[in-house]
Amino acid sequence: MAIEIPRDLLPVDGRFGCGPSKVRPAQLDALLASGATILGTSHRQAPVKNLVGSVREQLASLFRIPEGYEILVGNGGSTAFWDAAAFGLIERRSQNLVFGEFGGKFAGSAAAPWLEAPDVRKAEPGSRTSAEVVDGVDVYAWPHNETSTGVAAPIERIVADGALTVIDATSAAGGIDFDASQADVYYFAPQKNLGSDGGLWFAVASPAAIERIERIAASDRYIPEFLSLKNAVDNSRLNQTLNTPALTTLHLLDSQLRWILDNGGLSWAGTRTAESSSVLYDWAEASAVATPFVADAAHRSPVVVTIDFDESIDAAAIAKTLRANGIVDTEPYRKLGRNQLRVATFVSIEPDDVRQLTRALDYVLENLGA
Numbered sequence: 001m002a003i004e005i006p007r008d009l010l011p012v013d014g015r016f017g018c019g020p021s022k023v024r025p026a027q028l029d030a031l032l033a034s035g036a037t038i039l040g041t042s043h044r045q046a047p048v049k050n051l052v053g054s055v056r057e058q059l060a061s062l063f064r065i066p067e068g069y070e071i072l073v074g075n076g077g078s079t080a081f082w083d084a085a086a087f088g089l090i091e092r093r094s095q096n097l098v099f100g101e102f103g104g105k106f107a108g109s110a111a112a113p114w115l116e117a118p119d120v121r122k123a124e125p126g127s128r129t130s131a132e133v134v135d136g137v138d139v140y141a142w143p144h145n146e147t148s149t150g151v152a153a154p155i156e157r158i159v160a161d162g163a164l165t166v167i168d169a170t171s172a173a174g175g176i177d178f179d180a181s182q183a184d185v186y187y188f189a190p191q192k193n194l195g196s197d198g199g200l201w202f203a204v205a206s207p208a209a210i211e212r213i214e215r216i217a218a219s220d221r222y223i224p225e226f227l228s229l230k231n232a233v234d235n236s237r238l239n240q241t242l243n244t245p246a247l248t249t250l251h252l253l254d255s256q257l258r259w260i261l262d263n264g265g266l267s268w269a270g271t272r273t274a275e276s277s278s279v280l281y282d283w284a285e286a287s288a289v290a291t292p293f294v295a296d297a298a299h300r301s302p303v304v305v306t307i308d309f310d311e312s313i314d315a316a317a318i319a320k321t322l323r324a325n326g327i328v329d330t331e332p333y334r335k336l337g338r339n340q341l342r343v344a345t346f347v348s349i350e351p352d353d354v355r356q357l358t359r360a361l362d363y364v365l366e367n368l369g370a
Contacts, residue, residue, distance in 0.1 A: 003367050005325040009360045011353035014322075017329025018147050018304055018344045019171065019192040027195060027255040035251055043244050051250050053239040058257035059202060062266055063180045068207040073200060074232040075241055077189040078102075078170045081201045082109035085139070088216050088229035089166065089185065089209070092116050094139040095131060097153070099123040100146030101335055106168060110141070114221065125149045125336060126294050126306075133160045140165050144172035147192075148333040150306035150342065151299050157182045164209055173202075174260060175303040175347045177270035184209040190249060193269070193303060193346045195256040199246035205233075260347060269347045273302045276345035276354040280305040283358040289313050289365065293340055303347075306332065308340045313365070315339045321364050327357065 015022040038047050056071040065071070074084065086109045093116040096107035110118040119137055123129040128151050131140045140158040144167050145151075155178045157165045164184040172178075173186070175193035180186060187203035190196040205213075210233060217223065217230035225231060231242050260269050281300060284290045284307045293306035309315045319331045319341060332340045345354060 002324060003321050003364055005321075005327075005360050005363050009356060009363050010325065011327065011356040011360070012350065013353055014325075014327040015329065016327065016343045016349065016357065018333075018342060020197065021192050021195065021344050021346050022348045023195050023252060024256070024259070024348050026259070027252045030255045031248065031251050035248070038251060039247050043240060043247070048245075048247065048250075049239040051247075051254060052241075052245070055202075055250055055254050055257065056236065056239065058254065058261060059204070061261060062174065062257060063186070063204055064266070065204055066181045066206075069180065070205050070210060070233070070236065072203040072205050072229075072232050072236045073241060073245070074203075074229075074236075075200060075226070075243060075245060077198050077201050078168065078187060079105070080227065081187050081203070082106045084227040084229050084232070085141075085166065085185075086110055086112040086115065087221070087223045087227050088213055089139060089164070090115055091138045091212065091216060093118060093137050094141055094166075095119040095121065095134055095137045097121050097123075097129050097131060097142035099128040099149065099151050099153070100125060100143065101148035101333065102168060102170070103141075103143045103146060106141055110139075126151065126299075127296065128153050128299050131158050133158065133163075138163050141168070143168040143170075144178065144186075145169070145176060145301050145303055147171040147304055148336060150294055150301045150304040152176065152301040152303075153299075155179065155182045155186075157184075164206075164212060166209075171301075171304055171346075174256070174266070175269055175273045177266045180204055190253045190256075192344070193273070193348070194253055195346070195348045196252040197246060197249040199249050200241075203232075256348070270302070272347055272351065273345050276349060276351045277302045277305050279351065279354045279358060280307065280343060280345065283361070293338065303345055305343045305345055306338075306340055307343070308338060311339065313339070313368070315341055317368060318361070318364055321368070322360065325360070327360060
């Protein structure tokens with residue numbers, strides 16, 4: 001018989017997916033209220049360009065970018081950025097830290113035939129590895145937060161002559177506080193903490209990164225127009241993109257950034273996600289049948305929580321039961337193949353909803369198999 005979780009144990013909003021993730025109702029209201037003046041209009045005219053400009057200005061404020069840094073925007077999401085970086089950011093060779101699926105995907109792009117083979121430093125899922133200066137490496141790259149495993153890594157510049165520190169921030173941006181001066185490129189898509197749709201990538205870029213982009217673009221290296229970071233630099237300065245951007249994504253992002261900034265910015269967001277994730281980690285540590293997948297507490301993500309279950313418990317059955325009761329997208333990353341749940345604690349998710357989730361989990365565990 002299917003388990004029906006009592007209503008007083010359910011969260012108000014049952015969306016806990018790691019991306020696409022929860023979009024706040026206020027963002028949708030704002031889209032309905034003013035979107036008609038933008039959707040279906042030319043992206044080369046003032047209304048859309050002003051929207052791009054507002055997003056870029058708010059991102060600059062949110063990340064407290066140092067003087068000379070720029071906010072870049074391009075089409076295609078972080079997946080496109082990996083290939084764009086292989087064409088236009090890595091000069092000869094990268095070092096890629098891989099402690100999950102997405103760090104590995106960038107390493108795959110960095111193995112392009114016109115580049116030297118990347119120096120790939122792998123760690124077992126649930127742990128992380130560190131960068132090490134190597135002669136000939138001009139890009140050091142790793143994820144701020146590995147979405148597939150729930151491991152977070154610190155952002156500290158690698159001091160090596162002429163080298164860039166390049167950070168994949170897709171599931172971290174807007175939810176984990178950091179010092180932007182410690183990275184040369186901090187890139188992300190906005191469908192996680194930033195509560196929007198996909199289809200665009202953004203990057204905080206240092207003067208050194210801009211210089212590298214322009215120098216490679218001026219060389220004889222072939223770079224497709226769509227993947228040209230030089231095109232992204234030039235168009236971003238005009239508050240536009242090479243081709244039509246995802247306007248709904250921009251509008252939802254603009255609303256989300258205003259909400260985060262009005263509440264206290266990145267420091268507030270980081271405190272909020274830490275509160276939510278701690279609720280889940282504390283619950284798992286106190287449970288007789290669950291444990292945090294990431295054993296080292298210093299490596300645990302504040303925005304993506306992964307919880308392993310004892311072999312006597314079927315985590316897939318828990319996720320199925322939760323979904324039937326309106327609590328969705330708690331399944332683990334598909335390729336990890338573990339008996340676990342993965343829960344986003346992004347900034348849009350209310351900490352009280354996370355507390356309700358633990359109560360719902362207790363109820364399901366008590367009644368599973370009954």
